[in-house]
Amino acid sequence: MHEKIFEKIEMEKNQTGNIEFFLGEKEMKSFMLPEFIIERSDERCIRCRVCERQCPEGTHRYDGELDMMFHAEEKCVGCQRCAVFCPTNALIVRPHPSQYRPNANWTREKLQDLKKQAETGGVILTGSGNDKPYRIYWDHLVLNASQVTNPSIDPLREPMELRTFLGRKPDSLEIKIGEDFEGVEIQSELFPNVMIETPIVFSAMSYGAISYNAFKSLAMAAKEYGTLFNTGEGGLPISLRDGYGSSAIVQVASGRFGVDPDYLNVAAAVEIKIGQGAKPGIGGHLPGEKVTEKISETRMIPEGTDALSPAPQHDIYSIEDLSMLIYALKEATNYEKPVSVKIAAVHNVAAIASGIVRAGADIVAIDGLRGGTGAAPKIIRDNVGIPIELALAAVDKRLREEGIRNKASILIAGGIRNSADVIKAIALGADAVYIGTPALVAMGCTICQKCYTGRCSWGICTQDPYLTRRLNPEIASKRLVNLLRGWSHEIKEMLGGMGINAIESLRGNRDHLRGVGLEEWELNVLGVKGAGE
Amino acid sequence: MPKVVAKPEVCMGCHLCEVWCVVAHSNSKDIVKAFKYEKTPHPRIIVDENLPEVFAIQCRHCEEPDCVFACISGALYKDESGRVVHDESKCVGCLSCVMACPHGGIVIDLDNRKIVKCDLCEEIGFPVCVKMCPNEALIYEEG
Ligand code: SF4
Numbered sequence: 001m002h003e004k005i006f007e008k009i010e011m012e013k014n015q016t017g018n019i020e021f022f023l024g025e026k027e028m029k030s031f032m033l034p035e036f037i038i039e040r041s042d043e044r045c046i047r048c049r050v051c052e053r054q055c056p057e058g059t060h061r062y063d064g065e066l067d068m069m070f071h072a073e074e075k076c077v078g079c080q081r082c083a084v085f086c087p088t089n090a091l092i093v094r095p096h097p098s099q100y101r102p103n104a105n106w107t108r109e110k111l112q113d114l115k116k117q118a119e120t121g122g123v124i125l126t127g128s129g130n131d132k133p134y135r136i137y138w139d140h141l142v143l144n145a146s147q148v149t150n151p152s153i154d155p156l157r158e159p160m161e162l163r164t165f166l167g168r169k170p171d172s173l174e175i176k177i178g179e180d181f182e183g184v185e186i187q188s189e190l191f192p193n194v195m196i197e198t199p200i201v202f203s204a205m206s207y208g209a210i211s212y213n214a215f216k217s218l219a220m221a222a223k224e225y226g227t228l229f230n231t232g233e234g235g236l237p238i239s240l241r242d243g244y245g246s247s248a249i250v251q252v253a254s255g256r257f258g259v260d261p262d263y264l265n266v267a268a269a270v271e272i273k274i275g276q277g278a279k280p281g282i283g284g285h286l287p288g289e290k291v292t293e294k295i296s297e298t299r300m301i302p303e304g305t306d307a308l309s310p311a312p313q314h315d316i317y318s319i320e321d322l323s324m325l326i327y328a329l330k331e332a333t334n335y336e337k338p339v340s341v342k343i344a345a346v347h348n349v350a351a352i353a354s355g356i357v358r359a360g361a362d363i364v365a366i367d368g369l370r371g372g373t374g375a376a377p378k379i380i381r382d383n384v385g386i387p388i389e390l391a392l393a394a395v396d397k398r399l400r401e402e403g404i405r406n407k408a409s410i411l412i413a414g415g416i417r418n419s420a421d422v423i424k425a426i427a428l429g430a431d432a433v434y435i436g437t438p439a440l441v442a443m444g445c446t447i448c449q450k451c452y453t454g455r456c457s458w459g460i461c462t463q464d465p466y467l468t469r470r471l472n473p474e475i476a477s478k479r480l481v482n483l484l485r486g487w488s489h490e491i492k493e494m495l496g497g498m499g500i501n502a503i504e505s506l507r508g509n510r511d512h513l514r515g516v517g518l519e520e521w522e523l524n525v526l527g528v529k530g531a532g533e
Numbered sequence: 534m535p536k537v538v539a540k541p542e543v544c545m546g547c548h549l550c551e552v553w554c555v556v557a558h559s560n561s562k563d564i565v566k567a568f569k570y571e572k573t574p575h576p577r578i579i580v581d582e583n584l585p586e587v588f589a590i591q592c593r594h595c596e597e598p599d600c601v602f603a604c605i606s607g608a609l610y611k612d613e614s615g616r617v618v619h620d621e622s623k624c625v626g627c628l629s630c631v632m633a634c635p636h637g638g639i640v641i642d643l644d645n646r647k648i649v650k651c652d653l654c655e656e657i658g659f660p661v662c663v664k665m666c667p668n669e670a671l672i673y674e675e676g
């Protein structure tokens with residue numbers, strides 16, 4: 001029986017293998033070089049065909065007649081799925097060494113993009129975040145530690161607080177102390193806040209952009225660790241509302257997909273999405289093929305229709321309009337939930353953030369130049385927006401100067417890679433950070449940037465039922481919780497080293513940062529001194 | 534009865550369970566040597582696919598095993614721990630058990646004119662397919 005199954009697959013493969021190449025419509029001869037080279041050690045390859053089955057691009061092919069494995073390098077996207085799953089480590093997949101004449105101006109990537117465009121005449125799409133060598137300010141900021149004059153703290157022996165509250169804080173704290181100093185009461189008006197156990201929240205990734213299993217894994221991990229995930233603009237499936245609603249930030253975006261009173265009220269917080277770091281000023285487009293029955297139900301649109309998110313919110317053309325939506329959402333949720341407004345980091349981000357806070361937002365979320373996406377025009381992803389470090393410092397400074405910093409929490413996204421980035425962000429003034437790409441990487445993603453194809457080999461950014469089952473939420477959520485736990489431990493160690501025992505005391509405390517290799521203007525924007533000063 | 538159970542919803546059809554089953558029942562227990570330099574044993578777990586649905590099938594170690602009742606030579610029997618065991622030396626290769634098994638859990642070894650079946654990796658002490666499945670799509674129920 002075993003043989004039969006193999007035989008059947010072999011027959012099908014042999015029939016379709018290379019022939020499909022000859023049968024298709026005549027296409028223009030492609031002038032592109034393959035991006036990756038595949039090296040298979042024949043000494044190790046046992047013809048198990050795992051690579052063939054794991055590759056959604058159809059790169060590997062078994063030939064039954066010759067008992068040999070073949071591969072078509074031009075199909076390979078370098079996701080490394082085959083290399084990781086090959087049981088004998090017989091595969092190496094690496095960037096193709098073929099080069100054009102070296103040219104600092106006309107790089108291989110520029111040439112390839114041009115050729116691709118000449119062949120298709122379209123906009124070049126991509127996924128994930130900006131991969132261009134813009135300065136990464138995190139790598140030019142160093143942290144402080146205690147020596148002699150102030151003691152450091154050992155987080156393993158002493159309590160260390162990472163708990164964070166997101167939402168508006170009162171302007172001043174009035175306290176009434178009862179007679180004989182009994183019963184202390186807070187007199188000032190308090191606003192709804194959400195408590196998170198660590199200042200790390202999962203970024204907005206919609207069900208539709210990512211698979212149900214990936215979405216559920218994020219929800220499970222957020223709930224287990226006591227933090228939040230963000231539904232993105234694709235709604236929250238009914239099946240997850242009871243279990244995970246209280247760990248969700250639900251988005252209200254320009255397409256208004258999946259928004260109903262229940263959606264808003266099961267959540268921990270509501271977020272109005274104005275923009276996204278990977279594609280500021282650009283809307284979204286989920287192609288009809290991805291709108292399956294379950295997604296159509298969640299997004300409240302007919303099955304198989306394109307889900308189009310317009311570039312602007314058509315009812316928001318001013319801060320006053322934004323204010324109306326913020327209060328409409330507060331009204332709809334009985335003033336019990338903080339409302340966040342998410343924007344992309346652009347040139348006037350500080351002034352815009354100030355307007356957002358004045359419009360009544362309880363959280364300002366800012367997504368930087370390196371923020372990820374499921375699909376965006378490459379030209380936009382790589383050229384629009386500003387680095388999150390500068391945007392964050394500018395916004396925090398502006399809100400402080402205007403005396404309204406307490407009125408909103410700052411959540412930043414786009415470019416966090418490890419716990420040091422998190423702690424530096426907090427020292428620059430963030431209340432908490434969103435992580436998207438790190439969470440995907442924890443689940444398996446290798447940042448191959450092919451999210452937009454819908455054929456994610458790791459089962460994350462796809463709706464293909466053969467691929468989505470690759471992501472087991474039990475395992476993926478464990479990996480995510482481990483990531484949160486590991487980073488939180490490291491943050492505690494770094495805080496302890498600085499002699500601080502609560503993350504609150506580091507927030508906006510730029511004295512714990514020094515710049516290395518930065519220009520005067522950059523130090524000014526960041527509000528930090530140079531190292532040695 | 535101890536047995537290996539599949540979770541179809543997370544089985545991705547990689548067939549690695551078959552690969553490692555082969556290694557577990559090889560002489561060398563080395564994957565490259567087993568496949569390339571030994572007479573490759575048959576896997577006792579079989580991944581059945583009707584894409585996108587796919588899951589692994591192997592002996593259920595049934596409470597009332599049809600294969601044991603069907604076996605004409607007494608090669609198949611149920612031991613004290615509840616496992617359905619195959620005594621190769623007694624097998625005459627009549628394949629009655631193959632026809633009797635309602636699950637398709639018995640594999641024909643044509644070269645040796647015998648059958649092979651899941652022994653829960655008796656030699657190793659723990660079912661290797663369960664240990665090596667990369668997606669936790671196989672679970673071992675000792676009960
Ligand atoms: S997964 Fe590895 S061993 Fe198996 S066929 Fe592919 S290259 Fe060969």
Ligand code: SF4
Pocket residue numbers: 539543544545546547548549550551580588589665666667668669670671
């Ligand atoms: S190893 Fe696991 S996931 Fe792969 S085919 Fe076997 S049972 Fe399915």
